[in-house]
Amino acid sequence: MENKNNWEPKIVAFLCNWCSYAGADLAGVSRTQYPSNIRVIRVPCSGRVNPFYIIKALQNGVDGVLVSGCHPGDCHYISGNLIARRKFALLKSFLEYIGIEPGRVQFSWVSAAEGGRFAQIIEKVTGEVKKLGPIKKMVKEF
Amino acid sequence: MENAKLKIIKKKDVLKFLDSLKKEYDIFVPIEKNGDIRFSKFNSEKDIPWNYRNTKIPPKEIFFPQTETLFSFEAGTSTLSNGSMTFTPIDESKSSAPGNKNYLIFGIRPCDAQAFSLLDKLFGGDDFQDPYYLEKRKQAIIISLACNKPQITCFCTSLKGKPDNEEGADIILFDLGENILTKPITKKGEEFIENLDSWFKEAKKSDVDKKNELMDLSLKKICSGVNLQNIKEKLDEAFDISFWNEIHQKCLGCGICTYLCPTCYCFDITDEIDHVAGGLAPSRGKRIRCWDSCMFPLFTLHASGHNPRLTYKERMRQRIMHKFNYCPENFKEIFCVGCGRCIRNCPVNLDLREVLVSLMSLGSLCKDKKI
């Protein structure tokens, strides 16, 4: 049973195959510790992430969503992350506008060489989502 | 004499009257909410909008809600030999049962009451009995409120209606200003009033005269109309005439006309599955029916991808044909009560009356006019 005191958030992380996923891998092989709250979904590119995936995740009761891709300029597909950046800017601003806590949905850039940075970002995102508590808005009640 | 059954209740007593029935009945009254009037459960309202014209959402939603859970089920303990899960229905009595209370619908317009009598033919017909609708409907007492002030979109007189139409209601009320005149229509209604006799007084002749005067005046105010004589026979020949090529042109294909129609009853049935506690396997679900509209392409889309009603034209034709041809064929009734909701709320002012007028004005539908 979920206990209020030791509640742990569930976070879905959409990681791009070429950078962030490899970054997570590096964090793993380097034995870098980071919270185990994320559920990774590997995507070919951050540009592949349809904003609907994010809303759907929230609807299904996920406490937080992280999308991570290659740094601008490093995209395997040249500009996928740059197109994604535009989409995410609008999405993030809009979700906050309608009243969804800004910490719930986050975006980051992590390269394949940045295992440490990956761990730090997960640390940060998990901490923020934890502070927000379990998601209530948007969740579909059965 | 008929008039003997007419009773009077003071308007200011009505709220108290309803309040006294709260324990026995689930009472639905027109309530102002979000700038619209809608039938909602009577709680401790301060007033009843006696002058309301009509609700935007028809009261059909009380017996035939937009979303209704038919039954729910959860993953069973036994598994089939191939490893797939079995589902066991959850105790039926718990799902979507309206409770033991009776329904009391207070103050619906006569056209909407008539709509109930039409829906009864469908949901309670000889061929099929819809338990979900009938369970609620059977116990309900319908008290309608005659129209003193019809709207410009009203055309009930072109169908079977009029401002004090009695069909479908158990009791009809007349707003005489300070007093409300009640007239029982069915036996159920008669008994209802008899049992609560202490609230009512005998009606005087002056009250009856006032009622008649109001109704005459009201009837005169309904100035739009269509002569629908033999429309069924006309439409029998009209499936493939060129008339349909133009009539749909401005239709946007939204569901306003059907969702807000008191007699439209089409629905869709879907299953909703829940994955409890993050498990991958579905662990419980429910079967739901919800309103659907013939104006949506999805309504007729086949699994193969083929859609027999591909364009606005076929969908528009379906709506007219269903109401004015298929239903007269199946139920001996036109499924339109002339409430005017579809006319008033259409975003492009596609006026059903106009469509019917031009349909009726077509001469004999000779072969060469066909598509």
Add this chain to the structure above:
Amino acid sequence: MIEKIKEVVKKLFKEDKIDIFIGYGEGTLPLRTTPCFITGPDNIEKLVWNSYCFNNLAVYLPRFFLPQLQKKDLKFPRIGILAKGCDGRSIVGLIKEHQIPRENLYIIGINCSGMIDIEKVQNAVYKMQEVEIVSAKEKSGKVLVENEDNKKVELKKEELLAEVCKNCQYTAPLIYDVLIGEEKRKTKEKERAAFIKEFEKKPLEERWKYFQEQVSKCIRCYACRQACPNCYCKECFADQTRPKWIGATENISDIMFFQIGRILHQAGRCVDCGACVRACPMGIDLRIFTYKLIEDVKEFFGYEAGISLEEAPPLATFKPDDKQEFITEP
């Protein structure tokens, strides 16, 4: 102006330049007009032009140019259309997204002086549902409404303008073949986004409450989608079954998904014509949400929808130095 419109349309039919003309005809209710499709010079007298011509006619265009019609070797019709500023910008968007061919269009641009909001008329004079307006006449900036008891009230048109029209900045289309009427109105830039800024200032929970309140009115009739010229998708995500994005019920979370999804799809495409708001039978305040995206697109990417045929749609392109303060850094 209506005489001028009729004259032009007559000429177009005479010179065989168009097959169909889409304009406005007399409505059957007061304060209403109805979209009118004219196929020959005989019916031109049906056309009207007044302050109730609020429907965005561009919504009808894509259905004339569906790819399946092309496959059947049918020749696409040549369409004349009456376009206000907003209709015109929608047309630009549709041409840009390859839904309609420019060469098949004859755009009669018209300088619009704003359309009347029916709700405002009703609320200005009478309490809801107490009085029925039976007729309305418009005369030099004034509207004379008459109720069922023959009582007449005169109202100023300025005070009855729809919110979208009050703040309109493109009263005439930017792309047209003929332009009728002279530009009269100019709106103040500052006032336009004031309601957005005000909403943003509210606390998060209050904003959420408002969103929830508005969305809970929705009955899923999809009138907002159907009235929108931008919503021409062959299959809307709301109707898709693979994947099934949203359930079919009135579940508030599903409705939120639909509304958020539809509004996000309008990013960089919405021209703020107000068609969705007008079509909604339940009076949902959609504009407070759609306009936010218009503002954001303008602020982040310096783009405005329906202005030019050449400029790339904002979500199909990028700049190396696009805003990215929102990115989480460790």
